Amino acid sequence: MTEPRPVVAVQSSQPTIEGAGVRLNRAFGYYEAHHLDPFLLLDDFHSADPRDYIAGFPWHPHRGIETVTYVIEGNVDHGDSIGNSGTIGSGDVQWMTAGGGIVHQEMPRVYSGMMQGFQLWVNLPASNKMMAPRYRGITKEQIPTSTPSKGVGMKVIAGKVGRIEGPVTDLIVEAEYLDVQMNPYAEFDHKTRKGWKTFAYVFGGDGSFDPANRDKVGTENLLVFGNGDSVVSRAGKNGLRFLLVSGKPIGEPIAWRGPIVMNTEEELETAYEEYWSGRFLKHT
Ligand code: FE2
Numbered sequence: 001m002t003e004p005r006p007v008v009a010v011q012s013s014q015p016t017i018e019g020a021g022v023r024l025n026r027a028f029g030y031y032e033a034h035h036l037d038p039f040l041l042l043d044d045f046h047s048a049d050p051r052d053y054i055a056g057f058p059w060h061p062h063r064g065i066e067t068v069t070y071v072i073e074g075n076v077d078h079g080d081s082i083g084n085s086g087t088i089g090s091g092d093v094q095w096m097t098a099g100g101g102i103v104h105q106e107m108p109r110v111y112s113g114m115m116q117g118f119q120l121w122v123n124l125p126a127s128n129k130m131m132a133p134r135y136r137g138i139t140k141e142q143i144p145t146s147t148p149s150k151g152v153g154m155k156v157i158a159g160k161v162g163r164i165e166g167p168v169t170d171l172i173v174e175a176e177y178l179d180v181q182m183n184p185y186a187e188f189d190h191k192t193r194k195g196w197k198t199f200a201y202v203f204g205g206d207g208s209f210d211p212a213n214r215d216k217v218g219t220e221n222l223l224v225f226g227n228g229d230s231v232v233s234r235a236g237k238n239g240l241r242f243l244l245v246s247g248k249p250i251g252e253p254i255a256w257r258g259p260i261v262m263n264t265e266e267e268l269e270t271a272y273e274e275y276w277s278g279r280f281l282k283h284t
Contacts, residue, residue, distance in 0.1 A: 002191065005198060005228030007210040009035070013044050013201075013220045019057035019106075023047065027201050027222040030256060035224060036197055037249040038123045038173045040065060040261060044203065044220065045108075046072075046116035053115065056107035061280055062098035063271050064129040064261045066122040068177065069094040069106065070157065070243075072203075074115030080104035081281055084135045088117075091140030093157055095168045099124070099131035100282040101271075116203070118243065120177070125250045126263050128172045132283045142167045151186030151235075155179040159246070161190075175247035182207065182235035190231045196246045198225040200233075204241030209233045 011032075013025035027042040047053055069076065071088045078094065079085035081103040088094050096102070108115060124131070143155045146164045154161065158168040159176025166177065174196075182188055182205075192198050199222060200209060206218035209225075211232050217223060218236075225231060231244060255262045260271045274280040 002189065002230040003228040004189075004211050004230050004232040005192065005225035006212065007223050008226040009224040010217060011222050013222060016043070018043065020055035022055055022057065022108075023052040025220060028199075033254060033256070036199060037251065038175070038247045039197065039199070039245065040121040040123050040254075040256070041119075042121075042201060042222070043119045044116075044201065045118075046114060046203075048114045050110040053108045054110060057105060058107070059103055059105045060259055061101060061103045061275055062096075062259045063101045063280075064098065064124055066095065066097045066124065066172070068096070068120040068122060070118045070120075070179070072116040072118070073113065074111040074117060075109040076117065077107045077109060078104060080135065082133050082135060082283065084137070086137060088137070089140070091143070093138040093143065093168070095136040095138065095158075097124070097131070097134045097172065099128065099133045101274075101280045102133040103281065118201075120245065121261070122173055122175060122247065123250055123254065123261060124172055126252055129262060129267075130282070131172075136168060138167045148190065149186070149188055151183035152188045153181045173247055173250065176245065178244040180233075180240075180242055180244050182233065182240040184235055184237050184239050186235045186239075188233045190233075190244065192225075192229060192231055192246050193248070194227075194229050196248050198231060198244070198246040199223060200225070200231065200242045200244050202240065202242045205238040206236040207234050207240035208236075
């Protein structure tokens with residue numbers, strides 16, 4: 001008998017301007033991060049108007065975190081200080097561990113139609129904040145799909161669902177990252193690890209996530225789950241699509257300024273001092 005997790009918070013993503021002037025929606029960030037440990041931020045960028053995203057995210061540093069970019073539709077060119085460059089295309093994922101320091105850029109290309117993507121920030125524990133940066137580019141074809149129940153399909157980006165394991169393994173912070181698509185009125189009961197933090201972010205259709213509360217949620221809603229061992233969802237008449245993400249909390253202090261997240265203010269000071277004096281990159 002599983003104990004479904006209750007929905008403890010629902011909020012709508014908020015319009016934000018980031019990078020060199022990209023209009024996006026922030027599902028959660030700085031003010032909510034301590035409720036979502038080990039996750040720090042989730043941005044949803046979607047627009048049919050290239051003026052909303054073409055300015056992109058030119059060269060900028062990161063330290064102390066991982067950034068996970070998932071492109072649903074579109075093309076994002078990227079390059080970084082450890083020698084990677086290429087394009088993240090529709091359905092592809094980039095799992096980038098900034099560790100002790102990386103400088104990179106992420107530049108969306110003009111796309112005909114609606115471009116959409118997500119960026120999740122995963123915190124790193126103190127023991128790994130200064131690790132050598134690493135980069136994993138995963139193509140759409142490498143991401144397995146699973147059909148856990150009737151009318152439900154999911155892409156397993158990270159984690160193991162039944163016998164299907166996502167291509168992003170050997171994670172610093174244990175996590176599961178799923179893209180779930182449900183047909184109208186389909187039902188889905190997904191087991192989650194006890195003690196892990198779990199959230200869902202809806203980006204298509206509508207439905208409900210709490211057996212005790214059938215209130216409908218829809219596109220651009222973030223749902224944060226309380227303790228339990230499963231997430232129970234039911235799609236509405238238009239079906240339902242959402243990211244379902246879980247991770248093992250780190251439980252350490254968060255000191256955060258811009259694209260750098262450390263444990264203490266002193267570490268932040270050091271990071272910025274190193275950046276402005278050209279000593280930021282430890283591994284090139
Ligand atoms: Fe970045």
